[in-house]
Amino acid sequence: MIDIKNNFEIKKMERAGLINYQTHKLLESKIKPGITTLELNDIAEEFIKSKGGIPSFLGYNGFPKTICTSVNEEVVHGIPSLKKLKKGDIISIDIGVIYQGYHSDSAWTYPVGEISHEKKVLLEETKNALYAGLKQIKNGVHLGDVSSAIEKHAKKFNLGVVRELVGHGVGKHLHEEPDIPNYGKKGTGIILKSGMTLAIEPMLNLGTRKIWLEDDDWTIITQDGKPSAHFEHTVLVTDDGYKILTGE
Numbered sequence: 001m002i003d004i005k006n007n008f009e010i011k012k013m014e015r016a017g018l019i020n021y022q023t024h025k026l027l028e029s030k031i032k033p034g035i036t037t038l039e040l041n042d043i044a045e046e047f048i049k050s051k052g053g054i055p056s057f058l059g060y061n062g063f064p065k066t067i068c069t070s071v072n073e074e075v076v077h078g079i080p081s082l083k084k085l086k087k088g089d090i091i092s093i094d095i096g097v098i099y100q101g102y103h104s105d106s107a108w109t110y111p112v113g114e115i116s117h118e119k120k121v122l123l124e125e126t127k128n129a130l131y132a133g134l135k136q137i138k139n140g141v142h143l144g145d146v147s148s149a150i151e152k153h154a155k156k157f158n159l160g161v162v163r164e165l166v167g168h169g170v171g172k173h174l175h176e177e178p179d180i181p182n183y184g185k186k187g188t189g190i191i192l193k194s195g196m197t198l199a200i201e202p203m204l205n206l207g208t209r210k211i212w213l214e215d216d217d218w219t220i221i222t223q224d225g226k227p228s229a230h231f232e233h234t235v236l237v238t239d240d241g242y243k244i245l246t247g248e
């Protein structure tokens with residue numbers, strides 16, 4: 001069953017979303033060549049706790065850290081480590097925050113210094129694919145309209161759409177129904193209703209859509225080693241559209 005949130009719950013999710021957004025902004029200001037992904041993790045953990053939040057990912061199915069840091073060909077679920085960022089890298093940072101029992105989930109991919117033209121296009125168009133999907137959202141539309149808009153945008157720029165990982169409902173749990181694939185057909189799937197809270201999250205690759213799981217059993221990488229980007233917002237479905245809970 002898909003959970004419809006009441007105003008009391010939405011207020012908590014807004015707070016979880018705000019802390020998530022502020023954590024992203026703080027990390028964005030720290031990203032530079034030479035910083036390690038573990039340092040970014042520790043900054044995020046301290047900040048989230050200072051705001052009365054709890055990191056959603058820490059311990060989730062055994063995940064060992066607060067944030068996911070996925071660099072270049074890493075798609076998602078990279079584990080923060082002593083690896084230093086280099087100029088020209090891209091880094092996807094995925095953050096989950098629990099505030100008084102309610103989760104927010106948001107990912108963003110950032111450049112490390114000057115990056116190549118093709119990486120710039122990847123970042124820009126993955127973000128645009130997210131917004132193409134979001135623009136479909138309102139009470140009464142099919143979920144497939146969201147999925148198909150994301151896929152259509154990705155195809156326009158020849159980007160590989162990862163299929164094994166999907167967006168999802170979010171709220172009392174980090175992952176709730178429904179699954180939200182980044183591909184699909186208009187006019188299919190469940191009907192969205194006001195009060196649903198969803199994490200929409202295209203993962204797009206510069207090359208093949210195919211992925212591998214690394215030996216650490218967490219990190220997902222592209223099979224051809226080409227870079228991948230990930231943009232995600234937690235949103236509330238409203239009568240005439242949507243409200244982003246993890247942004248300004």
Ligand code: MG
Pocket residue numbers: 094095105106107201232
């Ligand atoms: Mg996420």
Ligand code: MG
Pocket residue numbers: 105167168199201232
């Ligand atoms: Mg998510």
